[in-house]
Amino acid sequence: MTNSSTDVIQKDAPMSPPPAVEEPVQRRKRRRRGSTEPRAPFRTYHLFFYLLLGSIVVSTASAFAWVFNVSMKTNREFLATSPWELAEGWRWENYANAWSGANIGAYFGNSLVVTLTATAVGVAVSVVAAYPLARVQFRFSGVVLAVFLMGLMIPWMVTFAPLYNLMQDFGLLDSRIGLILVYATYNLPFNVFVLTGFMKTLPYELEEAAAIDGASPTRTFFSVILPLMGPGVASVAIISFLQNWNEFFYALLLIHTPEKMTLPLGLFQLGQAANYGTNWVTLFAGMMMTVVPVLLAFALLQKQITKGLTVGALKG
């Protein structure tokens, strides 16, 4: 087959060299992000890519630079000077005001407690639930899994009114524990989806060998399966953490007292106040304080976060 086709090509155009010979055919294997392979040599059309990506970098960076610059101004400066004008001095006191005066510190603490607990509960509960769903054959396993995964398709927010009443009946309204339970539940469908998929890739001989050695199924799960789940658990933990940290709707719905508010809700309240009052620079300082730690964490965990995302959404 290959012979005949090359024959045809040679007969048709015996003198013209194949078009792509200016460089040896690159046998690029499946690429892995962050590998040490050399970059592709520059081609003219790459200029278009660099311009495109460069403009994204410039516009995003200038938006953040602008926020930072305003956070260093005084309110009068903010109103009187042009948006591009640099702040006259370093007004770090805006940050101190935001942290204690505008309660950003308290919101930060609330967010940290709620997010960490909810993520831990959500991941623990779903990794345990994923085990029978992925590895034990029982009659309605498909149905139960489908019920969990239904949460990926149904818009959760439509159930807010009954949820509000339910929380009221349980006395969980306006409490951090209520918010934690809701966040943990909200994480379940995605977690179960990723973790069952991950568990199915493990060899079934693991359980058989453990059973022959006399381990109970519970013991097998905790001593054999769970230690192998590291990457999957890390994935869902990071994604859940981000989701819970940034969640706005349920916080708005369930939390009313300022002392219990999470960071997104607190900033929203501060933003509403800035609309009527004059305290813009504090709001900008508050925004910077919430943005910087998250961006730093992302810079460190970039690879795990983006990988965790693709593990869940694409097979393989």
Next chain:
Amino acid sequence: MLRKAQRRIIVPFLLPAFALLALFFLYPLFRTIDLSLNEFSRTGTMTFVGTDQYERLVGDPDFASSLKNTFLLTIIGALMLFPPAITIAWALSHRLRGERFFRFFVFAPVVLSVAVVSIMWKFLYHPTLGLINPTLEGLGLGALAKTWLGDPATALAAVTFVSVWHGIGIWVVLLCAGFERLPTDVLEAARIDGAGEGRILFSIMLPMLADLLRMLLVLWVVQSFQAFAFIYIMTGGGPFGSTETVGTLMYRVAFDQADFGYAAAMGVVLVVLMLVLAKVLNKVMKRDELQY
């Protein structure tokens, strides 16, 4: 033996997760359907009214306009999202220098809270204090300056743009993973045959990614039908209802007018419409499955 022993762990292992799901998702979901068949009086008593709420929805201009806005947001957003996301993912698949740096900036907004992004953009859009209009004026394009969020003609597009700006990194990452999984020998064969890069993208790469693109489009529909936080924070549904979607209208009806039954009916209609649309998209865009 093993099977029998394993069966004993099913219930205890599933119970905690299932209890949470049942309590905070399944029960409220069924209650929503139940609520939508009832009417609330100011005193808080509930009376069964059958499909009255749904009949009320049919003639409600506010609901019609919120539904229209929801669809508009979905369509405008898809147009704002997919061409750039595909282009960016395509660019990133070329092993450029500084790839990690570019990836960081494309994805960074994703990790930021919707609240922060909304507040930031609300100020960026500000006609005089913001960044966009003064920059346009500085570039001599003052004619393009607008009161972005204050003008019913631009408000919905402006809000949609922010939600696309915030989330585009996710779509780029997913598309990049799709590009990476394409078989390199096919692409090389095309290059050897003299196909240009653009031709390769449109005639080979995108058709091979049809399945992924279909999935991403359905995901976008699911997501944009729930649009709430961006709108609530940036415009609150205004000006003149031009950004009111089903999500924000539902919230307002429930908490400003205490009309829980009516809000629940809106929610049920939204879910049904979304499932139908997702189903139709899946059907229309279905291709023969490619194996590679």
